Amino acid sequence: MTRTAKDFFAPLAVGAPAPLREIPARPSRAIHFFDPGNEKMAAKVPDMVGTVDVLLGNLEDAVKAENKEKSRQGLVDIGRATDFGPTQFWTRINSLDSPWVLDDLTTLVPEIGDKLDVIMVPKVQGAEDIHYVDRLLAQLEAKAGLTRPILVHAILETARGVANIEEICAASPRMQGLSLGPADLAADRRMKTTRVGGGHPGYLVRQDAPKVGGETQYDAERTSYQQDLWHYTIARMVDACAMHGIYPYYGPFGDILDTVACEDQFRNAFLLGCVGAWSLHPVQITIANKVFSPSVEDVTHARRVITAMGDGTGAVMIDGKMEDDASVKQCQVMVALAEELAAIDPELKKQYAAIPDQVEVHQS
Numbered sequence: 001m002t003r004t005a006k007d008f009f010a011p012l013a014v015g016a017p018a019p020l021r022e023i024p025a026r027p028s029r030a031i032h033f034f035d036p037g038n039e040k041m042a043a044k045v046p047d048m049v050g051t052v053d054v055l056l057g058n059l060e061d062a063v064k065a066e067n068k069e070k071s072r073q074g075l076v077d078i079g080r081a082t083d084f085g086p087t088q089f090w091t092r093i094n095s096l097d098s099p100w101v102l103d104d105l106t107t108l109v110p111e112i113g114d115k116l117d118v119i120m121v122p123k124v125q126g127a128e129d130i131h132y133v134d135r136l137l138a139q140l141e142a143k144a145g146l147t148r149p150i151l152v153h154a155i156l157e158t159a160r161g162v163a164n165i166e167e168i169c170a171a172s173p174r175m176q177g178l179s180l181g182p183a184d185l186a187a188d189r190r191m192k193t194t195r196v197g198g199g200h201p202g203y204l205v206r207q208d209a210p211k212v213g214g215e216t217q218y219d220a221e222r223t224s225y226q227q228d229l230w231h232y233t234i235a236r237m238v239d240a241c242a243m244h245g246i247y248p249y250y251g252p253f254g255d256i257l258d259t260v261a262c263e264d265q266f267r268n269a270f271l272l273g274c275v276g277a278w279s280l281h282p283v284q285i286t287i288a289n290k291v292f293s294p295s296v297e298d299v300t301h302a303r304r305v306i307t308a309m310g311d312g313t314g315a316v317m318i319d320g321k322m323e324d325d326a327s328v329k330q331c332q333v334m335v336a337l338a339e340e341l342a343a344i345d346p347e348l349k350k351q352y353a354a355i356p357d358q359v360e361v362h363q364s
């Protein structure tokens with residue numbers, strides 16, 4: 001038999017902190033990756049506090065095997081020395097089948113467990129992976145005397161992980177969210193793209209060939225549109241996360257120089273329901289902060305609909321468009337996000353505050 005509902009409210013080890021009943025909606029527009037063993041990157045971390053929602057010390061892929069211990073120790077040093085203020089502090093541990101992960105967890109929890117908000121677990125295949133981390137974290141938290149539970153974030157980057165997405169989300173009250181891992185996922189699925197996220201010029205739909213005098217002109221110029229390779233997986237992820245009260249994120253966009261396409265990919269994810277994306281290079285923080293913050297126009301419109309709808313029931317016409325109970329809920333999502341962001345981002349606070357409170361409503 002699986003765990004009962006009440007089991008989820010009890011710690012998995014004597015003395016471990018009580019599990020959270022709800023995952024707090026903390027802004028996490030950019031999860032900025034840095035290698036804590038890389039002196040140049042590590043030196044930049046203190047100045048990044050307050051400019052990015054999440055700083056993530058990465059111990060897994062992109063850290064050379066010979067540097068794993070150095071990066072782990074670098075993370076401990078940074079965690080101890082840094083006051084993270086409003087910025088969340090996360091880490092990505094090595095995969096559960098690697099020779100490093102046990103030392104990652106048994107070192108990080110006692111040394112900097114009081115600073116770590118979330119542990120990202122790569123290559124999660126099913127609920128059993130989360131159960132393993134869940135119990136081990138509870139034991140380590142109890143031993144370290146921690147008073148709040150460290151949350152867990154899973155990367156969706158194997159075909160089995162995608163197939164088991166709902167059970168992964170439901171596996172523990174520690175589950176904070178999921179990220180799409182397009183690089184490992186492409187490899188595991190045997191997709192034929194060698195890109196790290198983003199689109200592919202070969203994945204497209206093409207306009208039908210025109211007919212001239214009854215003859216189909218296969219050689220004629222035809223419009224084609226590139227499609228989003230990741231749409232299906234992101235949409236699954238968004239549904240699974242929403243259903244379980246946790247948060248979905250787009251992962252890495254490897255073409256650092258193509259800031260335009262990065263913004264497009266992030267925006268697609270934002271529109272579909274993701275709350276943030278990874279940043280691999282400082283330039284991507286700016287993109288994510290912009291994309292995952294509702295525009296002043298969207299917030300203005302949302303507030304206007306909410307005002308016009310009064311108690312939130314019925315239907316009104318605003319600028320020729322019908323608004324009702326459902327669209328007011330969409331607007332509430334937008335305004336709630338704006339308020340969360342305004343609480344931590346002074347520039348956005350100023351922009352949103354400039355929106356008049358009672359916007360005039362023109363009803364048809």
Ligand SMILES: CCC(=O)SCCNC(=O)CCNC(=O)[C@H](O)C(C)(C)COP(=O)(O)OP(=O)(O)OC[C@H]1O[C@@H](n2cnc3c(N)ncnc32)[C@H](O)[C@@H]1OP(=O)(O)O
Nearest residue numbers: 033034040041044058061062183184196252256280281282
């Ligand atoms: C694909 C699947 C995945 O797992 S993705 C997640 C794993 N990958 C990562 O975490 C990659 C993180 N990023 C990086 O390693 C670097 O940004 C890469 C992509 C290699 C580019 O570095 P580099 O060639 O030095 O870039 P650059 O010359 O433009 O750097 C300018 C200055 O900024 C620094 N920088 C670079 N990246 C970061 C970062 N992520 N965090 C903090 N600082 C960063 C560079 O060190 C450089 O510093 P300086 O000006 O020389 O002092």
Ligand SMILES: O=CC(=O)O
Nearest residue numbers: 157181182183184
């Ligand atoms: O870890 C991320 C990925 O795309 O793989």
Ligand SMILES: [Mg+2]
Nearest residue numbers: 061157181184
């Ligand atoms: Mg990966």
